[in-house]
Each structure stands twice: as structure tokens, then as C-alpha cells.
Amino acid sequence: MALQAARVLLAEQGLNGLQARAIARKAGLSVGSIYKLFGDIDALVRFLNLETHQEFSAHHRAALAAISPDESDVETRLMVLARAYLDFVLANSARWEAVLHGSRRTDTSRPADYVQSEDNLFAIVESVIADVPGFAGPGQRARAARALWASVHGIVSLTLANSRGSDPAAEAMAQIGVILGAVIRDASAAQ
Numbered sequence: 001m002a003l004q005a006a007r008v009l010l011a012e013q014g015l016n017g018l019q020a021r022a023i024a025r026k027a028g029l030s031v032g033s034i035y036k037l038f039g040d041i042d043a044l045v046r047f048l049n050l051e052t053h054q055e056f057s058a059h060h061r062a063a064l065a066a067i068s069p070d071e072s073d074v075e076t077r078l079m080v081l082a083r084a085y086l087d088f089v090l091a092n093s094a095r096w097e098a099v100l101h102g103s104r105r106t107d108t109s110r111p112a113d114y115v116q117s118e119d120n121l122f123a124i125v126e127s128v129i130a131d132v133p134g135f136a137g138p139g140q141r142a143r144a145a146r147a148l149w150a151s152v153h154g155i156v157s158l159t160l161a162n163s164r165g166s167d168p169a170a171e172a173m174a175q176i177g178v179i180l181g182a183v184i185r186d187a188s189a190a191q
């Protein structure tokens with residue numbers, strides 16, 4: 001009950017909603033029970049962020065599975081992943097903000113399962129670009145996957161927050177198309 005209450009508060013109010021008293025009230029528990037269950041609010045935030053990361057990864061895998069790799073080129077598959085990223089952020093903005101901002105305290109350590117979850121996200125991109133000649137080596141693919149991910153993240157974050165256009169999501173996708181297209185064409189030309 002406490003975990004479900006925390007999930008609802010996070011989705012509705014973001015990190016500011018994750019207060020022991022609010023969680024306890026929503027779950028029908030005492031404040032002490034919340035601390036007994038989770039240790040502290042930061043541990044709860046880390047747990048919820050890991051859940052969000054895992055859901056985010058599943059969302060991306062599902063988007064990619066919905067298209068046939070034989071019927072689409074690398075750039076198209078990357079655009080599908082970018083659209084999945086954008087759609088997830090739009091549908092889960094408070095949860096995604098919590099992932100980006102992590103713990104509200106100074107503890108910046110990340111559990112191994114959280115790091116693994118993040119690596120799984122990059123692995124999705126690496127699998128898409130595996131056959132691009134310029135990304136032949138695993139080190140090159142890993143670097144390229146992180147660079148592409150960072151590009152999509154930056155464009156989505158900045159465009160949604162600061163768009164002057166009538167359709168920020170369409171503008172974000174147009175900008176992403178410019179970057180992904182250029183990177184893939186350049187890497188494909190490498191021999």
C-alpha cells in the first residue's frame with residue numbers, strides 16, 4: 001500500500017510529493033511505518049527510479065519490436081526509439097524528472113542494478129546500430145549509443161521546455177531527425 005501510494009504521489013506531484021507524511025496518509029499507515037519499510041525517502045526514490053528505468057526500457061523494447069527490422073533501416077529504427085523516448089517523457093514527466101534528478105540529498109551513489117538498467121537502455125541503441133560500418137567495434141558502438149541517447153535527451157528536454165512552436169513534440173522529432181540522419185549517414189560512409 002505504501003509503495004503504491006508513493007507511486008501515485010510521484011506521478012502526480014514529482015519528488016516534492018514524496019514526503020513520509022503524505023505517503024503515510026495516502027496509504028493509511030503511520031509515518032513511522034514508512035521509515036520502517038523504506039529506511040528513508042531517498043531509498044524509496046531510488047527504488048521508484050529503478051522501476052521507472054525498467055519500465056522505460058520495456059517501453060523502448062516494445063516500440064522496436066512493433067516494427068520489422070527487415071522492413072526498416074537503421075535511421076528509421078532509431079527514430080522509433082526517439083519517438084518512444086519522447087512519448088514516455090510526455091506520459092510520465094514527473095517520474096522522468098525524478099530519474100533525472102535522483103536523490104534529493106547528497107548521496108550520489110547508484111546501486112549496481114540501477115547502473116545495469118541504464119546500460120540496458122544503451123544496449124538497445126547499440127543493437128540497432130550494430131551493422132553500421134562506422135560503429136563496427138564494441139567501443140565505437142557504446143560511445144555512439146551514448147552520444148545518440150544524449151542528443152535525443154537534450155533535444156527532448158530543451159524543446160519541450162522552450163519550444164516557440166505550436167507542436168513542441170513535432171519540433172523535437174524534426175530536430176532529432178536532423179541529428180540522427182547526419183550521424184548515421186556519416187557512420188555508414190565509413191569503411
